[in-house]
Amino acid sequence: MSWAAHDLEPYLFRAKMGARISLVFCLLGSYSPDVLTKWAVYGFGFTHHHALLDDPVQFHRGWPGAGFTHSPIYGVVVSGLILLLSRNRVWALSYLIGAVAHDLSDTLDSVGVMMLFPISTWHMHFGLWEYVGEVGRAHDAVAYYTSWGGVWDAFWAVWLLRYWRMFSTRYFRDEIAPTDPFWAWMGRYTGESVMLTVYRSSAFFGYASIIGWYIWVLAVNSFHPHLDWSFGGPQWAPRQGPQ
């Protein structure tokens, strides 16, 4: 699975595609495959893991299970509903782009996603890093940020730095708010500080979490605190996904 990449990718799409992307709906699409399932995959507890499911990997990415949320057809159906209810093509397309970007990012781990569901339950997976969600949040953080997963997050973070001006208040006022009716709607109920918070929070969290997790994993945590940039790493993690 990917961590902060899902928080940052929508900002790059907005920076590259301009007003053809609604940042809020692209973020919703990017979060949606995991939003109802990831807590169950991880179970309870941070330092002491309490599993909730017998087979969290199958539940998260497989069928039978909730793995259909990681397939493009799920994004198509939900974006169709958004189009039907809102009549806003930009919102629908933005949601779809966010959801499919999430799916594609998750093909890089060892379990991958069912890209052809419901025609096939085959998992597209490149196995660049190991899927380790089943062992809980703390060990998954260690596995992810010591492997190529962390590099994947950092890649998006560094690329997005080129567009740092998009996080300024002026850019929000001039480029974001006038081009997406979502902000006009939100502005009827709240002030600019709250809108800026909604606009910036995901990116701010993305940067804080990448730096924070790297420091915690390598300097604070004592469980395998070493980088392992081998293909399919880290090597200590149990193998998951199609053989």
Add this chain to the structure above:
Amino acid sequence: MTEDQQSDRRRLPSWLYWLIVLAIAVGLGVLAPALFLLGFWEMIPLVLLASWLAPKVTR
């Protein structure tokens, strides 16, 4: 130097202000990852406070 210019000089550059806010967020995250590094919603109070304060303390 006018009063406005003097007041402007006392304010932080915007990039430095947000770097300080980011350092606070990272520090909180490293101290308590389970409270601050698991989802973007955990950062909302800090980003809300920082966005509200920004016009008052930055140039």
